[in-house]
Amino acid sequence: MKRSKEQPGLDQLIEEITVDAYGDHEMLWAFRQALEDVMRFPCDAEVIGEPVSLLEICYDGNERRGLTFLCCGKDDMKYSVTAADVALPQDSPGYMHLACYRKWLGIDPFPKPQKPVSRSSTRQGKKDKIPVQATSPAELVILSTKQLSARCRLLIDGSQVTFRSGYSMELIPGRIITIGG
Numbered sequence: 001m002k003r004s005k006e007q008p009g010l011d012q013l014i015e016e017i018t019v020d021a022y023g024d025h026e027m028l029w030a031f032r033q034a035l036e037d038v039m040r041f042p043c044d045a046e047v048i049g050e051p052v053s054l055l056e057i058c059y060d061g062n063e064r065r066g067l068t069f070l071c072c073g074k075d076d077m078k079y080s081v082t083a084a085d086v087a088l089p090q091d092s093p094g095y096m097h098l099a100c101y102r103k104w105l106g107i108d109p110f111p112k113p114q115k116p117v118s119r120s121s122t123r124q125g126k127k128d129k130i131p132v133q134a135t136s137p138a139e140l141v142i143l144s145t146k147q148l149s150a151r152c153r154l155l156i157d158g159s160q161v162t163f164r165s166g167y168s169m170e171l172i173p174g175r176i177i178t179i180g181g
Contacts, residue, residue: 010109014100024063031101032059032067035083039094046087047071048143048153048160054086064172067101082174085143085153087111107141107176112158137178145171152177 017034021027035057042053052071058080059067067083084102088095099109140152140161149164150171171177 010096010100010103013096014104017097017100018104025061027104028059028063028066031097031104032057035067035094035097035101038097039092042072043092043094044089045069045071045092047081047085050074052081052086057083062172064175066105066174068173082143084141084174105174107155139176139178141176142171142173144173 018027018030021030039054039057041057042055045052045054050073052073055070055072055078057067057069065082068080069083069086070078071081071086072078083098084105084107086098088098102111103109139155141155143151143153143160145151149162151160151162153160155176
């Protein structure tokens with residue numbers, strides 16, 4: 001099935017999921033419930049190209065944060081990731097519902113698979129090439145945040161960058177921001 005043929009199906013499924021929801025808060029709860037109904041936890045997935053096991057889907061009522069998954073990585077550490085950054089296998093029960101959620105967010109419902117980052121290349125001090133100049137605006141999605149930094153993915157090509165600041169940043173994972181210009 002081609003992606004262009006799936007778009008009308010996504011619109012219809014989004015309508016089915018959100019039919020009784022009014023406002024973003026209720027729609028997020030509707031997406032959470034729909035995903036919980038079709039997915040069986042734990043299940044296999046990927047986050048930025050790394051295999052994880054999804055343990056549960058969460059929504060804490062924060063509309064800016066949106067839906068998250070509690071995951072367990074290869075290191076058996078549990079952590080929370082934004083649902084928009086989770087990639088499910090195409091044959092998994094929640095694949096189309098997660099695509100609907102992404103489309104509702106206004107991002108690509110069927111993202112390209114991510115290539116895992118080689119730890120050896122980062123240890124050797126190789127820097128990522130950024131395909132945007134500081135004078136041109138660029139859209140990116142926030143993947144994770146710490147008090148003084150944020151890891152982001154450029155929407156133009158999927159490459160990842162880290163922003164560091166001398167002051168505390170109030171950025172929310174899953175949010176799309178524009179920089180530069």
